[in-house]
Amino acid sequence: MRVVAEEILRIENLHVTVEGTSILKGVNLTIHRGEIHAIMGRNGAGKSTLANVVMGHPAYVITEGSIFYRGQPLEELAVFERARAGMFLSFQYPAVIPGVQVGTFLKKAVTSVRDEAPKGRAFRKELTAAMEQLSMDKSFLSRYVNDGFSGGEKKRLEILQMLLLKPNLALLDETDSGLDIDALRIVAKGINEVAVDSACLIITHYQRLLDLVKPDYVHAMINGAIVQTGGPELALELEDRGYDWLDVTA
Amino acid sequence: MNYQQMAIPPRSEHLWRYTPWPRIHPTVTDEVPKADEVIFSLEGGDAFEAVAPTDHSYDDIARAFLQAAGGSSSRLIINESSEPVHINARASGHVAVGHLELEIKGSAVVFIHISGEPEWVGLHITGTIHPNAQLSFGFINELDSNTKFLRCEDWMIERDAELEHATLSVGGFRCKSDLRSTLNGTGASIRQSVTVNAIGARHEDQHVEIHHLHGRTNSDLVMNSACAGSSHFIGTGLLTIAEGANKSDASQVFRNLLLSEKARAEAIPELEVLADDVSAAHGAASAPVDKNQMHYLMSRGLSPEESQAMIVNGFLLNAFSNLTNKFLIEEMRTRLTVHLECELKR
Numbered sequence: 001m002r003v004v005a006e007e008i009l010r011i012e013n014l015h016v017t018v019e020g021t022s023i024l025k026g027v028n029l030t031i032h033r034g035e036i037h038a039i040m041g042r043n044g045a046g047k048s049t050l051a052n053v054v055m056g057h058p059a060y061v062i063t064e065g066s067i068f069y070r071g072q073p074l075e076e077l078a079v080f081e082r083a084r085a086g087m088f089l090s091f092q093y094p095a096v097i098p099g100v101q102v103g104t105f106l107k108k109a110v111t112s113v114r115d116e117a118p119k120g121r122a123f124r125k126e127l128t129a130a131m132e133q134l135s136m137d138k139s140f141l142s143r144y145v146n147d148g149f150s151g152g153e154k155k156r157l158e159i160l161q162m163l164l165l166k167p168n169l170a171l172l173d174e175t176d177s178g179l180d181i182d183a184l185r186i187v188a189k190g191i192n193e194v195a196v197d198s199a200c201l202i203i204t205h206y207q208r209l210l211d212l213v214k215p216d217y218v219h220a221m222i223n224g225a226i227v228q229t230g231g232p233e234l235a236l237e238l239e240d241r242g243y244d245w246l247d248v249t250a
Numbered sequence: 251m252n253y254q255q256m257a258i259p260p261r262s263e264h265l266w267r268y269t270p271w272p273r274i275h276p277t278v279t280d281e282v283p284k285a286d287e288v289i290f291s292l293e294g295g296d297a298f299e300a301v302a303p304t305d306h307s308y309d310d311i312a313r314a315f316l317q318a319a320g321g322s323s324s325r326l327i328i329n330e331s332s333e334p335v336h337i338n339a340r341a342s343g344h345v346a347v348g349h350l351e352l353e354i355k356g357s358a359v360v361f362i363h364i365s366g367e368p369e370w371v372g373l374h375i376t377g378t379i380h381p382n383a384q385l386s387f388g389f390i391n392e393l394d395s396n397t398k399f400l401r402c403e404d405w406m407i408e409r410d411a412e413l414e415h416a417t418l419s420v421g422g423f424r425c426k427s428d429l430r431s432t433l434n435g436t437g438a439s440i441r442q443s444v445t446v447n448a449i450g451a452r453h454e455d456q457h458v459e460i461h462h463l464h465g466r467t468n469s470d471l472v473m474n475s476a477c478a479g480s481s482h483f484i485g486t487g488l489l490t491i492a493e494g495a496n497k498s499d500a501s502q503v504f505r506n507l508l509l510s511e512k513a514r515a516e517a518i519p520e521l522e523v524l525a526d527d528v529s530a531a532h533g534a535a536s537a538p539v540d541k542n543q544m545h546y547l548m549s550r551g552l553s554p555e556e557s558q559a560m561i562v563n564g565f566l567l568n569a570f571s572n573l574t575n576k577f578l579i580e581e582m583r584t585r586l587t588v589h590l591e592c593e594l595k596r
């Protein structure tokens with residue numbers, strides 16, 4: 001008997017505007033636990049909008065359609081409740097929080113999501129292991145969140161958070177941008193670890209991350225809608241042929 | 251000139267524009283009420299050297315008033331101290347005034363914690379940092395939330411001496427501080443930070459003057475305030491670089507975080523540069539909490555209240571980022587964090 005994995009995210013006919021401009025125009029997407037989906041598309045296609053609207057960014061207005069997380073309508077959940085329910089967004093441009101040390105921030109985030117303060121010794125061990133996996137020096141913990149970080153350091157901190165928060169749904173918005181090949185391998189290792197037991201949506205421009213994190217499904221997004229879905233071979237084809245062949249408006 | 255001979259300064263003067271003298275005087279301006287003493291004690295119980303009140307003639311009305319009001323008068327001379335020195339300044343009665351003279355001849359870390367519940371407190375600190383000496387100085391205002399507070403400081407920083415000066419102001423109802431430092435020798439430097447958390451209807455006016463009299467002197471001022479409720483914060487700075495004080499480097503940055511629609515903040519840095527070959531910069535900004543910062547923290551499971559508290563905490567702590575002494579930074583961070591945690595629980 002085939003066991004159907006739990007449905008984590010279901011997006012139905014999603015239409016979204018930002019400051020009155022229509023960005024998403026009828027997106028449909030379902031992701032189950034254990035699946036890795038990748039969305040590829042040109043700049044401005046609506047990929048990051050999709051990730052941000054799922055996470056509840058207040059700038060985006062849903063004008064039509066629905067999003068369900070583990071069967072529950074998402075509009076019922078505030079941003080922090082989504083995080084506590086197991087949703088995670090790795091930001092393309094993570095915010096800088098001056099004066100807030102990374103160590104303090106991580107402990108607070110873990111406490112909020114797990115609904116209890118982590119035990120000191122066990123947490124230190126867990127944190128050390130995750131940081132070693134990402135080749136992060138302990139001095140990171142005393143730095144201010146993303147303040148003066150290089151692009152690669154910001155992305156590593158995002159993945160570190162993902163490893164500690166152990167989400168059911170991981171949304172990764174251009175996590176590969178700004179990374180050199182060594183850093184990309186390290187980050188990909190972290191994503192693969194989390195992806196085993198969660199649903200994962202990777203937003204990217206390039207094939208290179210998908211060489212290291214094998215997607216089950218690849219979607220091409222054009223002008224605010226998913227126009228083609230396929231397996232990993234679609235990513236190779238998009239890399240090779242670009243998007244014009246899928247763009248009916250071109 | 252004594253206080254009774256002085257004219258009330260007009261509001262057109264930079265220093266008195268936002269908190270005019272009648273608003274910070276304890277009663278009516280032609281009165282000099284009998285003041286109780288602010289009691290200074292060293293943690294551990296050691297006594298200060300009591301000294302006769304200074305007969306210095308002041309041009310400034312606030313200093314002249316504090317002199318006329320009397321109160322306590324103490325002096326502390328530190329030749330060298332490996333451990334931080336904690337001074338408790340305890341105010342009581344209706345009107346309390348204290349004068350403290352500090353003389354630093356070596357390396358020292360000094361904290362002053364002022365507390366108490368009088369209606370009005372005045373404090374005048376004068377300090378001399380001798381050539382080649384270093385002082386890291388933290389001032390923590392934890393006065394009762396109904397107290398009016400007038401604070402004046404005058405620092406003389408001699409050749410190759412360093413002053414690190416941090417203020418954390420979380421107490422008092424109406425506070426005016428006038429902090430003046432003079433870089434009085436080549437190689438003298440000051441790094442100064444002011445952190446203010448204004449809640450309720452608090453009115454806080456911080457005026458900082460730094461005077462570069464000699465060449466190759468350095469100053470760095472950071473002033474951060476967070477204003478909630480209907481509070482009003484005023485930060486004014488006056489930075490002067492005298493003629494011939496070449497190769498001096500000076501900067502002032504004022505940042506205000508506005509946490510409610512009724513909160514107000516003014517940030518007014520001023521420069522007077524009379525030397526040719528110097529580096530001098532100033533900047534000021536007032537803004538509400540950044541929405542992207544809020545969203546980022548909430549996306550990590552922090553509630554809106556927790557997110558704002560973390561941003562405010564970080565913003566205020568960041569004012570200490572120009573300091574280098576670990577005792578000073580740690581103490582100021584701890585005091586601020588405890589204060590904000592208590593505030594969050596209220």
